[in-house]
Amino acid sequence: MxxxxxxxxxxxxxxxxxxxxxxxxxxxxxxxxxxxxxxxxxxxxxxxxxxxxxxxxxxxxxxxxxxxxxxxxxxxxxxxxxxxNKLFSLGMSRGPSQNLLASALPIMQALSEATHQSCHIAIASDNHIVVIARVEAPGDLGFSVRVGHQAKVVQSTSGVTLYSFQPPKIKEAWRAQLQGDADAQTWQSFDDLCQFAQKNGYVQRRSDFTDGITDISCPIFSDGMVIAAMTIPYIRSLDSLSLEETTQRLQTAVQNVSKSLGGIESVERVSIR
Structure with a gap:
């Protein structure tokens, strides 16, 4: 953002x-x-x-x-x-995005294979989130979010993650813009989810778009800031891990990505519960 x-x-x-x-x-x-x-x-x-x-x-x-x-x-x-997608492609060709994807994609692939779930990464752009990478779930069936998908920060799981773990000054600046983009009920729901995220170190919520899916999302840090959110749209199946174990695997994955980007101190504050 x-x-x-x-x-x-x-x-x-x-x-x-x-x-x-x-x-x-x-x-x-x-x-x-x-x-x-x-x-x-x-x-x-x-x-x-x-x-x-x-x-x-x-x-x-x-x-x-x-x-x-x-x-x-x-x-x-x-x-x-x-x-x-030309503007999107131009933005993704910049150094910071390339570094993030180079670090994240192998880890995302391993995460997907271990959990039998798809996963994606989103970043903030003004008052929206945009998905910049995804890895499909192994096997013939699965659910994934397409690259380029956008949604308002206050109406998305990734948006909750991107906002919740920012440093106070950045969070204050975001709040000034985001709160004006939502009605009172939407903002209250968003704020409640942010408090849950801060307490637990991750976001977990039922998908607003598809029945039977629970979104799990964790922050990726660099230079003391949250630069992206990694999210799994979790579907329970015969060969999937439990929701709790999938959450732990996701937290480990974002810690590894963050460490590769120099975000070790921030990662340690969002410890695995």
Missing amino acids: NLHHNLRVDDKDTEATVLKYRAPALEKGLDVLELLAAHKRPLTLSQISAHLDRSVSELFRMVQVLENRGYVAPALRGDGLELT
Whole structure:
């Protein structure tokens, strides 16, 4: 989440000084990308125009360029345009993400084979979580979350994990934004889960999306911060471990990943119970 990486402007810089560096064409393109990212369904050019309060002719060439460069594409289902995975791929090519995945994927594979469960890793992006890696459960049957899946932090198990174990100052900054993105009941439920997580060192909750699944999630640390959440959507089967043993295996896995990333001190605070 980039809540703690906001662009800072010195006090001597006035609003006029900042605004003189605007790039209107670039801003229009970013507006289109952010709009499509915020909507679950594709949008037509007319709908984009209405949402952004700009004329169709003003946006037509901009959308054409974004499509030619591979950032947006015609929807596979229904009319309109939707984001491609290009932005996601660009973000994943950065060093920190590559280091995380290089450390985590072998450990995730071993975890999946030992527990007979799938597992995935999610990171925070603004007020959402996004899944950046997954390992399928061994065998012919299983449940997994696709890479690129997004959900609001306050409505996801991974979001509870990413928020619960942050240092106090970062947590305070997140709270200021996240609480405004949820109604009172949603926030209370989220806060209750966070208190459970802090007490026990992991998150465990029944899935909101699929019956018969219990989500188990643990934090991955680096440099004193939670940088990701590793989650198992647990399904009880004849060859699976118990929920308790699966939780312990998951905790061991995230400790190993965190240690490889230099998060040993933080890992020791979230000990296996």
